[in-house]
Amino acid sequence: MTQQITIGLLMYPGAQLSAVYGLIDLFLSTNRIAMEHTPRTVEPLLVSRWQINPNSKRVEVIDGNGPRQLTVVIIPPNLESRGTDEPDAVLLDWLKAQHEGGAVVCSICTAAFVLARTGLLNGRPATTHWALKDVLATQFPEVYVQTDQMVIEDGDIITAGGVTAWIDLGLKLIDRFLGPSVMLAVAQFFLIDPNGREQRFYSKFAPQFYHGDEAILRVQHWLQTHYSEAIAIADMTAVASLGERTFLRRFKKATGMKPIEYLQALRVGKAREMLEFSQTSFSEIAWKVGYEDQGAFRKVFVRLVGLQPGEYRRRFSVRAMAG
Structure with missing residues (x-):
């Protein structure tokens, strides 16, 4: 029997719901495909959503019975954010506690700003949406911002770049916990190119003109x-x-x-x-x-x-x- 993998999706004001529910669909389909493609007994991925309870002022699971300590925490993007939002301190403390307890913490697109505010990205390579590269680098100079890549896997921290990079992140996690054969089968089922993408394929040169010189x-x-x-x-x-x-x-x-x-x-x-x-x-x-x-x-x-x-x-x- 393999270890139960628990994945928590963090809900917060402005969180992109298409990424949240897209990942839920991806992981639930993965469970079915994993059972079909692996001869050994496989523990299904356990997926739950988490948010701050306004009454208790704590981050709590909002669907089902999620464990207090997760294997993976995923912070979805906020399409309205330009990196200036200040996340609730309760949320940041919870992310740090999950990381200290052994969770792999992941951000998607603008969620890199949330993760950076925890200090967990200091001295680390990280990616965000290519259009926000300079903003992230300016606000958090201790982060090594590298937006050419769609996903940067740095052990216990994974950052994904574009708005739809939740797909790339999902495949990365499936590969890590269930192996490449299951990941390839999932990619084939969803008609996703499993070879990976890079943000520089999509980013356009946008010179800075508002510098005052x-x-x-x-x-x-x-x-x-x-x-x-x-x-x-x-x-x-x-x-x-x-x-x-x-x-x-x-x-x-x-x-x-x-x-x-x-x-x-x-x-x-x-x-x-x-x-x-x-x-x-x-x-x-x-x-x-x-x-x-x-x-x-x-x-x-x-x-x-x-x-x-x-x-x-x-x-x-x-x-x-x-x-």
Whole structure:
């Protein structure tokens, strides 16, 4: 007889119900599939929901009989949150107590902000939605924010990135507790790609313009219309009317990127648009965004996006979406 795995889903104001009930459906179906696919006796995953009882001011189970100490705690996202909400201290204390008792604590998307407020992410790698990377990194500088990945499994802490990353997290937990064969069978039943996704497949380059440095903003606006030209640092410093060392320092401070990194990201963003909305060949796209060497641009594209241009077009072009 294997150990009973108990999974608690934490309900709190604004919690995304589609993630909560989607995970419940996923785990309940997993129990049935596990019984069918494993010859040994399998303890079913025991799933429960938890929330603060307004009368007792304690976090308590709200459906069924949940154990006081859980194997896994999952914090669902809040689609209305931008990381500024202050969770109830009772909730944060309960999360820390569950972790201290041996629970694997998991967050999805914006729930990384809730988890970060417990201090459990300090010194740890973590992910959240790619659009909130800078917000999380600024609010919690002791967290190593890495939003390229959809799921970061760091032993007793697991963070998942996108709004629908509850699917990836669910498969990760099934793999951990019931094994890869059950996980693959569940993925097949739900028509989910079990090979994993990365957020960088989906995240678009969104440069920061609200930094207050007029000279750097002038360069950014210039780059938006001149990105396809042969551009050197000297061209940018001329637009900014700054010396090179001052320009490099201020550009990195304002945008979070080096000028060449920024230009590469801008060009890759333009290339992604062309791959999505046209049938233009990649060699022509490379030329249109300012690269004479198609091979060099391909390497940059794969490094930033994580997919070959052809694969990106197959996944994300308008035709692919329509098909």
